[in-house]
Amino acid sequence: MRISILGSGYVGLVSGACFADFGHFVTCVDLDEKKIERLKRGEIPIYEPGLDALVADNSAAGRLTFSTDVNAAVADAEVIFIAVGTPSRRGDGHADLAYVASASEMIGRAMKDFTVVVTKSTVPVGTGDEVERIIRKVNPAADFAVVSNPEFLREGAAIEDFKRPDRIVVGLEDERARPVMESVYRPLYLNQGPLMFTGRRTAELIKYSANAFLAMKITFINEIADLCEKVGGDVQAVARGIGLDNRIGSKFLHAGPGYGGSCFPKDTLALLKTGQDYDVPLRLVEATVSVNDNRKRAMGRKVIAACGGSVRDKTIGLLGLTFKPNTDDMRDAPSLAIIQTLLDHGARVRAYDPEGMDAARALIEGIEFGADAYDVAEGADCLVLVTEWNQFRSLDLSRVASLMKTPRLVDLRNIYRTDEVARAGIEYTSVGRRAELSEIETQEAAE
Template sequence: MNITVIGTGYVGLVTGTCFSETGNHVMCVDINEEKVKSLSAGKITIYEPGLEVIFHRNIEKKRLEFTTDLAKAVDFGDIIFLALPTPEGEDGSADLSYIIDVANKLGNLIKKYKIIIDKSTVPVGTAEMVHNAIAKTISEDLFDVVSNPEFLREGVAVEDFMKPDRVVIGTNSERAREVMRTLYEPFVKQGNPIYFMDERSAELTKYAANSFLATKITFMNEIANLCEKVGANVDMVRLGMGSDTRIGKRFLFPGIGYGGSCFPKDVKALAKIADQNEYEFSILDSVIKVNEKQRTVLFDKIRNYYKGDLKGKTIALWGLAFKPNTDDIREAPALYIIEKLLKAGAIVQAFDPEAMENVEKLYGDKIAFANDQYEVLNNANALMILTEWNEFRSPDFNFIKSKLIDKAIFDGRNIFDPATMQQNGFYFESIGRP
């Protein structure tokens, strides 16, 4: 098939690249000329494991191309994916201005039947808004609007796309349904389902899924905080809970809160949808409140250790991205902790395998950056672990101890065992464990 993807951000680039991998011809369009120039030259603009290999392969095979010409891209594609930003508005709702702006333009560009697909995470009713915007200028016989939310986890997005747990497609059009089934059949050869439903249900499914996972994380963080009060070990509680098949083992790891481009924005957006429909979604309100508090709980621990005085203390940070295997720092707990440390007068030096360039754009020379996880320990009083990168899990503890002035480690991701740290002579604090 000839596929157009409008938007070359995280979702758009992964979507376009993965569709080209199964033999489709994909044209991605973006208004950012520099980005399009880089992508066309074979320079990938995001960090995502496994993406670069298939990106280059499909450019070489001429199945994947990039342009700034929207009219050309619309004319090319039989299927047009909208993978545009939906940033959080001031009131917590999703900002649909990018999507509606493109929808208004599509009506003047479509000359034959097209399927317009909302791939972005959008509020309930967006498909109807897109449909109405296009229908202002062309006949409804020339297009269908479909909701096809993405369920990509940063760090494993290629695997998620190529081998999805499920594909959700919202449409009431039989014509669009059959095209979408054909499009996705190569990705579900092992029997994973394609669920067809109405557009509004598909739109709500994405928000419901992300909000439930965020709730699960938040609940576990609350349990971890309670464990510290009563002297229990959250690791043991997690094992006991996770073995129940009704609960499951995943998303039960406590830490310093969720971040990224999806959970914070989607939880707030779903809460806003409920508010607009005069429904009090109390659980989500609590999730938002608890997560905001959890993001800086590790700062409270280090501040207490230094008896409220962090001025002049040099704090080393391992990890800046909101999760491992990505350079994404959107709503990363590390950023909130950095703000607290700087405000308290601490000297901050940091290392992350992928995210330092993005953080440097925000802070400049306010914090120092190191070339590796050991260099960042130079002259440091204490170490804070903020992202659970695999390379941090089995370090040289003797070397760390020789570098840290106060032999203190604050583990916000529970990657080290407390007993082992005690045996190695560290002062050690983590989340929800003795």
């Protein structure tokens, strides 16, 4: 099939490369000429494992092309995906649909024969209706169907998620779009990919509901971690104990410094705004947003407490800046709030991240950046593990201890065993665990 994707950001680029890998002929369109020129040269503007090779292979095969010519791309396409940004709007938290509206107008003006227009961007309930209205306004004679097909891609594992999805949600009101979307996803459909057809508004709500629910799971286990610290429990054992219940599941039950990234923060806010617009209070989601925001700042205070109650004139080293590993995304990363709290209390901050340094430099002032984990540890009064990159999971702890002014580790991801840190002579603070061996560590030692 001939597919055009408007927007060559994270979702658009990953989707375009994967669709091309399925055998479709895909044109990724963007008005940013510099970005398109970079993509034509094989330069990937984002960090996503495996994406550079996927783009290169399908570009070489002639199935994936890049262009700034919206009119030509729209006129030639059987299916057009809208994959533009929908950031939180300043002031009210609602999703800003300006780019979606602009894309809809351009599609309406350039459309020729019957075309399926698909919103791939994360959009509030009713956006499909608005896309349809805009296209009809600029081109009353247009023959088209508007479909909602939300993405469920995890940064760092996007290609795997696209090619082996838990579900493919397609929301439509015009049945003519059904066979077209079946053809788009035919390679996955033949492999028993769960293709789920719903109404358009239902599909839009599925995306927001899924992200809000996962955000609530993260926030729930973080609050349980706080309780564990007070009563002497072990949050990892609690998470394992409840996660073995199939009704709950083990995913997203890892205590840490709070969620961040491009999806959960803005999507929970947008869902809250939708609830307000329809006079349906979403109290659980509202509490989730509030608790998560407070948690990020609380992690900064946790570091201060681990340093004896003051970090003034002390050097604090941070390992990891991005909101999760295997991405360069700094949007709403917990590290931002943690760093600001430390700076506000007079600390000197030095940080290192394998992929997020450039993005961090544009967002954070007043800190130093190290060359690697050991460079950050040298002379530090405390080392804080914020993002669980694989290279931080097997540090030479004895070397770390010898480099630090005060051997002290605050592990906000619980990736180290308390006994191995203690053997290295490092004072250790984790999340939701006792200072001595955790219950899981004790069980593993016995086994």
